[in-house]
Amino acid sequence: MRSISVFLFLFSILLVASLNDARLGPEEYWRSVMKDDPMPKAITDFLDQHSSKKERFTKEFDAKRVAELDGFVWGGQKPPGAED
Numbered sequence: 001m002r003s004i005s006v007f008l009f010l011f012s013i014l015l016v017a018s019l020n021d022a023r024l025g026p027e028e029y030w031r032s033v034m035k036d037d038p039m040p041k042a043i044t045d046f047l048d049q050h051s052s053k054k055e056r057f058t059k060e061f062d063a064k065r066v067a068e069l070d071g072f073v074w075g076g077q078k079p080p081g082a083e084d
Contacts, residue, residue: 026043026047027039027047030043
């Protein structure tokens, strides 16, 4: 019974891992469907716009200012350094 569950677990892991490689990128898909037609500039610009890697988290920020903007209070008082 244990060997069957191990086999099913490994088989499911392999199945999920193989799905990742099955998907074509936008350029490869366009070539496979449209054969000799080049991809229009509007589509390539759209793809380039969404493929750029952006920093999603700003590491440098003023915690006091964020606390003021959020209306955060410590013990019923404004945060240290906050103006009234």
